[in-house]
Amino acid sequence: MIKPEKRDEIIRAAMELIAEHGFHGAPMALVAERAGVAAGTIYRYFESKDDLIRETHARLEGQILAALTEDYPATQPVRERFLHIGRKLVEYFIASPMEFRFMEQFFNSPYGAAHRREKLFGNKEKSIIFKLFEEALEQQIIKPLPLPVLCALTFGPLVDVCRDHALEFIVLDEALIAQTVAACWDGVKL
Amino acid sequence: MIKPEKRDEIIRAAMELIAEHGFHGAPMALVAERAGVAAGTIYRYFESKDDLIRETHARLEGQILAALTEDYPATQPVRERFLHIGRKLVEYFIASPMEFRFMEQFFNSPYGAAHRREKLFGNKEKSIIFKLFEEALEQQIIKPLPLPVLCALTFGPLVDVCRDHALEFIVLDEALIAQTVAACWDGVKL
DNA sequence: CCCCCCTGAATGAACGTTCATTCAGGTTAG
DNA sequence: CTAACCTGAATGAACGTTCATTCAGGGGGG
Incomplete structure (x- = not known):
């Protein structure tokens, strides 16, 4: 049983x-x-510790995707959708510090690099984030930069501030989160 | 001997x-x-492996600081100085992949968190980067955000694109580096 | 209804490996 | 010769993984 x-x-x-x-x-x-x-x-x-780690990551990834797409304003302009995802991401990580720190460990390891390579070059369905950037590129409302650079300029800082919050270097409240996400958009917008 | x-x-x-x-x-x-x-x-x-690691990091930090301040345009406006440091940082990391990957390992570990806490809250002399941001804040040419957030918005993405370059997800040439560093500034400028 | 047997999930001591660190003994410079 | 230096086998702790053993509980024969 x-x-x-x-x-x-x-x-x-x-x-x-x-x-x-x-x-x-x-x-x-x-x-x-x-x-x-x-x-x-x-x-x-x-099967092994590796298997346990990958399974743990897979479950978390599902939870995070669910958090990002909750109340997703699919009919709004790209910018509003980006702000929504960015805000949800930071809020989820702040509310779930354990989950955040696991994800950090995961992505700063060979597991994470392999997973990212698969996402970028694999034939799997595109993530909601990639689709968002591609739409913005088509509409010519963001700078024409490679997808990884766009991710670095936007979600990179968001993850960084979550880490700083977890380490108690800063305190992220609702206003600061909104300002930070908006600043990320300012970095890539035309 | x-x-x-x-x-x-x-x-x-x-x-x-x-x-x-x-x-x-x-x-x-x-x-x-x-x-x-x-x-x-x-x-x-x-003394120990820990000691060896910290010594290795200390030596690298010195090398990087030297690279950043080479040809530093101390008399130019803040923005030009930021662009200089950002460009030099990316160029150094791309030219020295070993050094870059060591630094990544270091900062994604308890060593790195302790080192960063010391930098932020210690009484040591302020780094050239912190001084630059404080000057920009005084001149009110960048958004009034906490220092860690400013770092996340600027040097965060730069480190991220260096990693993507090292993993061969992108190819950073001179033009793309300049565009990326400029985009970082766009994120924090007023 | 009871009893016995059987299944397979759960156990945790043991194994083989790997690691940081030590130290007795050899080597070399002065 | 002496002292400083270097060596690498030895040490013991810690790790992931295995497997002989245990035992709760379901089912069938009496």
Whole structure:
């Protein structure tokens, strides 16, 4: 009798430990302890630590996408849609520091680079963000720069300020978030 | 006879290995081998691996500062000085991929967070970048945002595009660098 | 209804490997 | 010869992973 809740507990424990201490500060023994299972049990649900990490990331990515598209103003101009996504992204990360720090660990690792390469050059459906930029490029309302540069100029700073907030270098309130997201748009707009 | 060159070789080897494979892919035995010394010898020059890493970072930071301030147009307006620093930063990182990747590893680790906290809240002399932003704020030519946010909006994207270049997601030529640095300024200017 | 057997999820001690660090002994310069 | 320097095998801790064992609970025979 496989209990799905046990799988969830393992993923939650892994996410928390990796968020707090990084991949190498999250030994399987600790993950097991925090999940309330024995070390060996993890291997009934996941092939390896790599597999556990990828599964944890996949689940989080789904949650984040859901957060970004909540109340998505699909009929509004590109700029308003960008501001919406940017604001939602920062709000989600601030409200979920564990999830944010896991994502940071993930993207600053070979896992993340591989995942990004796949997104950029793979044949998978384009993300909502890529579609937004392509639409803006067609309308000639943003600078004609490569997609990765546009991402760096917009979502790059947003992630950076989330990190600074998590490290308590700054305090992001609603007004500062709005100003920052708007400044990102100012960087790429024509 | 302590040979200073041996210390340099150890630092160089550590930087290369950490850049290529991260902190945990750079065991002391490999560092020693690449430096052409025995494992134990490292401990004649450095207290611990932590110490070696911090020393390696300190040396690199000096090199980068030198690169940024080369031909620094101290008498020009703030914007020109910002463009100069931004361009030099990207050019240095592109010309020195090893150094760039080491710095990435360093800042995406507890070492980096501690270092940044020290820079922001310590009593040390202000960096050239902080001074530049403070001058711009006084002149009211950039948006009145907290220093970390200004850094995120400007140097954040620059580091991001350097990473994308290193991963071969984009190719940064002189024109694209200039466009990107200018876009960063557009994000913060009033 | 009870009892026995069987299934397979769960366990956690043990394994093999890898790591940072140490130190006894060899080597070299002066 | 002495002292400083260097070496690399040894050490012990920590890791991911394995697997012999345990045991709760479902089902069938009496």
